[in-house]
Amino acid sequence: MPSPAPVAQFAARLHELTATEIVRAIDAGSTSCEAVARACLERIAEREPQVQAWEYLDPEHVVAQARALDRSGRRGALRGVPIGVKDIIDTCDMPTAYGTPIHKGHRPGKDAACVALSRKAGAVLMGKTVTTEFANVHPGKTRNPFDASRTPGGSSSGSGAAVGDWHVPLALGTQTTGSTTRPASFCGVFGYRPTHGDLRVTGVMEASGSLDTLGILARSIEDVALYRDVLLGVAPEPISADLAAPRIGFCRPYFWARLEPATQRLLEDAAQRLARAGAKVDEVALPGEFEALEAAHRWISGFEMARNLTWEIENHWERISEKFRNGRLKDGLACGYERYCEMRALVERLRRQLVSIMDGHDALLAPAAPGEATAGWDPVPHPWVYMAWTAMHVPSVTLPVFKGPAGLPIGAQLIAGRSEDRRLFAVARWAWRALT
Amino acid sequence: MPSPAPVAQFAARLHELTATEIVRAIDAGSTSCEAVARACLERIAEREPQVQAWEYLDPEHVVAQARALDRSGRRGALRGVPIGVKDIIDTCDMPTAYGTPIHKGHRPGKDAACVALSRKAGAVLMGKTVTTEFANVHPGKTRNPFDASRTPGGSSSGSGAAVGDWHVPLALGTQTTGSTTRPASFCGVFGYRPTHGDLRVTGVMEASGSLDTLGILARSIEDVALYRDVLLGVAPEPISADLAAPRIGFCRPYFWARLEPATQRLLEDAAQRLARAGAKVDEVALPGEFEALEAAHRWISGFEMARNLTWEIENHWERISEKFRNGRLKDGLACGYERYCEMRALVERLRRQLVSIMDGHDALLAPAAPGEATAGWDPVPHPWVYMAWTAMHVPSVTLPVFKGPAGLPIGAQLIAGRSEDRRLFAVARWAWRALT
Numbered sequence: 001m002p003s004p005a006p007v008a009q010f011a012a013r014l015h016e017l018t019a020t021e022i023v024r025a026i027d028a029g030s031t032s033c034e035a036v037a038r039a040c041l042e043r044i045a046e047r048e049p050q051v052q053a054w055e056y057l058d059p060e061h062v063v064a065q066a067r068a069l070d071r072s073g074r075r076g077a078l079r080g081v082p083i084g085v086k087d088i089i090d091t092c093d094m095p096t097a098y099g100t101p102i103h104k105g106h107r108p109g110k111d112a113a114c115v116a117l118s119r120k121a122g123a124v125l126m127g128k129t130v131t132t133e134f135a136n137v138h139p140g141k142t143r144n145p146f147d148a149s150r151t152p153g154g155s156s157s158g159s160g161a162a163v164g165d166w167h168v169p170l171a172l173g174t175q176t177t178g179s180t181t182r183p184a185s186f187c188g189v190f191g192y193r194p195t196h197g198d199l200r201v202t203g204v205m206e207a208s209g210s211l212d213t214l215g216i217l218a219r220s221i222e223d224v225a226l227y228r229d230v231l232l233g234v235a236p237e238p239i240s241a242d243l244a245a246p247r248i249g250f251c252r253p254y255f256w257a258r259l260e261p262a263t264q265r266l267l268e269d270a271a272q273r274l275a276r277a278g279a280k281v282d283e284v285a286l287p288g289e290f291e292a293l294e295a296a297h298r299w300i301s302g303f304e305m306a307r308n309l310t311w312e313i314e315n316h317w318e319r320i321s322e323k324f325r326n327g328r329l330k331d332g333l334a335c336g337y338e339r340y341c342e343m344r345a346l347v348e349r350l351r352r353q354l355v356s357i358m359d360g361h362d363a364l365l366a367p368a369a370p371g372e373a374t375a376g377w378d379p380v381p382h383p384w385v386y387m388a389w390t391a392m393h394v395p396s397v398t399l400p401v402f403k404g405p406a407g408l409p410i411g412a413q414l415i416a417g418r419s420e421d422r423r424l425f426a427v428a429r430w431a432w433r434a435l436t
Numbered sequence: 437m438p439s440p441a442p443v444a445q446f447a448a449r450l451h452e453l454t455a456t457e458i459v460r461a462i463d464a465g466s467t468s469c470e471a472v473a474r475a476c477l478e479r480i481a482e483r484e485p486q487v488q489a490w491e492y493l494d495p496e497h498v499v500a501q502a503r504a505l506d507r508s509g510r511r512g513a514l515r516g517v518p519i520g521v522k523d524i525i526d527t528c529d530m531p532t533a534y535g536t537p538i539h540k541g542h543r544p545g546k547d548a549a550c551v552a553l554s555r556k557a558g559a560v561l562m563g564k565t566v567t568t569e570f571a572n573v574h575p576g577k578t579r580n581p582f583d584a585s586r587t588p589g590g591s592s593s594g595s596g597a598a599v600g601d602w603h604v605p606l607a608l609g610t611q612t613t614g615s616t617t618r619p620a621s622f623c624g625v626f627g628y629r630p631t632h633g634d635l636r637v638t639g640v641m642e643a644s645g646s647l648d649t650l651g652i653l654a655r656s657i658e659d660v661a662l663y664r665d666v667l668l669g670v671a672p673e674p675i676s677a678d679l680a681a682p683r684i685g686f687c688r689p690y691f692w693a694r695l696e697p698a699t700q701r702l703l704e705d706a707a708q709r710l711a712r713a714g715a716k717v718d719e720v721a722l723p724g725e726f727e728a729l730e731a732a733h734r735w736i737s738g739f740e741m742a743r744n745l746t747w748e749i750e751n752h753w754e755r756i757s758e759k760f761r762n763g764r765l766k767d768g769l770a771c772g773y774e775r776y777c778e779m780r781a782l783v784e785r786l787r788r789q790l791v792s793i794m795d796g797h798d799a800l801l802a803p804a805a806p807g808e809a810t811a812g813w814d815p816v817p818h819p820w821v822y823m824a825w826t827a828m829h830v831p832s833v834t835l836p837v838f839k840g841p842a843g844l845p846i847g848a849q850l851i852a853g854r855s856e857d858r859r860l861f862a863v864a865r866w867a868w869r870a871l872t
Contacts, residue, residue: 116746308638310552
């Protein structure tokens with residue numbers, strides 16, 4: 001049984017609670033779904049003019065959902081937890097516009113699987129968070145909550161900013177390149193990209209199906225684990241505690257020299273601190289061939305995006321941003337089946353190779369960004385940090401453990417083997433405690 | 437250059453032309469998109485009361501599309517070809533109801549990628565073809581065009597019947613178990629299930645993403661190859677001619693004894709005829725472990741379906757058929773992540789094993805059904821014929837080469853290695869010529 005005392009103590013700042021704390025407080029009767037929802041709405045009302053994380057938000061509808069949950073008394077793993085949903089994910093009661101004027105005002109007929117599973121668990125849908133155009137390169141309106149002159153990162157820009165700025169404790173994003181890892185690093189929150197194929201993406205706009213996954217943005221690793229179980233449609237289990245000395249491979253990938261020197265030092269220092277805290281840390285090198293994954297990722301995603309968006313290309317070409325038209329779409333339309341197959345075969349071979357490389361390790365420690373959020377409006381800088389890992393289909397957790405030279409957050413990435421997501425959470429919690 | 441003479445000769449029966457013949461005739465000026473569309477509409481008007489292949493069909497809209505194509509004069513790989521689209525595939529100008537009253541009248545905001553690619557190539561969208569409920573077990577209204585007391589097979593029931601009954605030369609289906617292969621066999625048409633992952637399924641209802649593919653129903657192998665290139669978004673290439681003596685492995689899978697004796701004899705006879713025609717035919721055995729793929733398919737698809745349909749389950753449970761609720765959905769809701777992963781690992785291991793098994797063969801010859809269309813209304817009998825092959829992610833072509841004891845069609849299946857779809861077409865054409 002949770003003690004009511006600590007709940008009461010933060011009752012005035014309900015919007016700062018994690019999802020796990022919210023559920024505990026509501027179940028204990030210390031607060032209500034409505035009170036939590038109103039606290040988050042107040043925070044948003046105060047901060048949204050600067051941050052602009054939300055594409056759609058209807059406070060009355062939020063309060064109505066929360067009241068209905070309070071009335072029903074129904075328990076649930078996310079009972080009363082306000083969540084943000086990236087606006088490429090379908091919702092039956094809110095518009096979904098995929099970040100493009102082409103689909104402005106579009107109303108899907110049903111919830112995406114991930115949204116329906118969230119509601120089933122008792123979540124309150126706060127609203128839709130800003131995405132870049134088609135989850136690609138053209139920016140949305142969101143700014144970095146810690147410095148409005150910088151990007152929040154993208155493409156899950158609004159989800160990263162909303163969680164980092166205490167609008168909601170949890171948000172859904174997606175990742176095809178670095179669209180969850182990057183905003184997690186820039187907005188100082190936990191980011192999770194699951195094993196490819198584990199969490200259903202029905203009702204989520206497909207960018208590139210062979211690379212796309214959902215993503216979770218959260219303020220604690222316990223919340224990440226809880227939400228993953230909800231999205232997996234299984235009974236939630238706490239993070240396993242039996243991890244004495246995690247075996248961590250410190251990985252300085254082929255792009256290491258492109259990181260900012262301060263970030264290199266922060267990561268090297270973190271590896272040493274993890275070792276001092278009792279982890280078995282060694283260096284893990286990626287074979288040179290992994291560099292070829294950047295081109296493979298570019299061709300595979302381009303090929304798939306250019307076909308997925310045929311309707312928009314044929315009917316609304318002029319309303320697609322020039323940057324997207326002249327970038328991935330142009331490449332994709334020019335990519336033939338032979339090159340696509342060749343790139344796919346390369347990626348599959350390296351996936352098998354990575355299994356041996358990771359052998360004997362619980363997780364790899366790797367960069368989550370070259371540095372702090374970049375100035376200006378490019379929401380998706382440095383794709384090379386993310387391309388190889390995403391193509392590998394392995395799960396990743398971004399830990400908000402560093403501060404850069406300007407005092408802004410930088411994340412560290414932990415990566416585990418395919419389907420080892422639970423073990424990854426245990427390592428992430430262990431590392432989080434050791435590093436903070 | 438096509439000669440106009442043979443075109444003129446079948447001008448009276450335009451609805452019997454293949455897609456390839458239609459494009460050739462229109463390009464040669466021998467007929468028009470409108471004339472072809474009207475011929476198909478007449479055939480449908482005559483036959484639909486018996487066959488009931490169509491969920492949605494608006495003749496005026498069909499003629500309007502055809503006229504616009506005639507006016508534009510735009511060439512295209514499918515110029516003027518009427519196509520049927522399974523009603524789990526989104527269309528921007530026609531309702532899409534996924535075979536369930538829950539979504540009756542639903543209007544998607546855009547075309548599925550495969551529909552947009554078809555239109556881009558100049559196809560005329562005839563209408564939406566009947567699907568079973570959610571492409572699962574509960575039947576639609578369609579009957580077998582050769583015997584109204586029998587099933588057309590499912591779940592792509594309307595697509596199979598519409599092509600087999602000369603309503604349209606081409607139709608889109610999908611396959612998660614045997615949903616294209618089965619109706620192809622029962623309706624006497626070519627069926628094609630592509631290498632998993634090759635053809636985008638954006639805008640197609642996901643049943644079970646790790647197994648789902650599009651499917652093509654056609655009346656010639658040339659049409660299959662042409663339509664695949666359109667759906668792949670590449671310039672069409674004719675089927676390669678350089679196949680002197682295809683190496684065919686005759687496969688009597690573990691379920692061979694469950695086939696009807698007449699079908700066993702037809703397949704054995706076909707293997708002998710292929711050898712006599714010059715193919716190198718040998719026997720290929722599947723290791724006993726392949727039988728475990730039935731359970732793996734059941735658990736994987738159940739797990740994914742039960743999560744994909746969370747919105748319907750939570751909001752419309754009573755409107756889902758009892759057969760689906762008590763079948764795959766019940767299994768899927770009971771399936772945990774550990775079993776799902778275990779089954780997925782088994783399937784992946786056998787996929788790698790199949791590569792060695794198929795080594796040295798251009799294709800395998802295998803059953804496409806236990807016999808003729810079964811009497812009554814079960815649209816998806818004998819899933820065990822299809823489960824293992826579909827789970828292997830390899831491409832398959834169903835050839836309409838046999839007649840059973842009641843004079844009804846039975847197909848033979850040819851299967852090639854992953855991404856060897858083009859070579860499979862060459863073998864299929866060679867085998868078709870040898871067997872008919």
